[in-house]
Amino acid sequence: MKKLFQTKLNNTSVHLSLLLLRLATGGFMLTHGYPKLQRLLSGEMQFGDPLGLGPEVSLVLAVFAEFFCSILIVLGLGTRLAVIPSIVTMAVAAFIVHGADPFGRKEMALLYLVGYVVLLLTGSGKISVDRLISRK
Secondary structure (H helix, E strand, C coil), X not given: CHHHHCCCCCHHHHXXXXXXXXXXXXXXXXXXXXXHHHHHHHCCCCCCCCCCCCHHHHHHHHHHHHHHHHXXXXXXXCHHHXXXXXXXXXXXXXXXXXXXXXXXXXXXXXXXXXXXXXXXXXXXXXXXXXXXXXXX
16 A cells, blocks of 8 residues: 555656657547648648648648657657647647637647647657667
């Protein structure tokens, strides 16, 4: 029972937790990015323009963050750099696109945002391509 309340961190569980966070946030976000990638490749450029950059640019930026950066996050490759566009995208979704909506509409974007900020602060952990590169 005492172990349930222990606050000492175990290195193995920390790195497994970071792997799980990367796989979940990156993998789940791919389900949002892939349809946008399909839309982009088909030439269907109808997309929101929350920052006034134009729907085409907004779609390309969303695809970059939600699809390509998600793959990097899952792999743990350049994780701290890859989460930056993801953080910006989720901040735009939560505070601009859904800014006036009730909490339930922006909750998903905020959950992703928190996960990405944690990965920015911690990095990818030992179970990652980043670790393999840094060991060389």
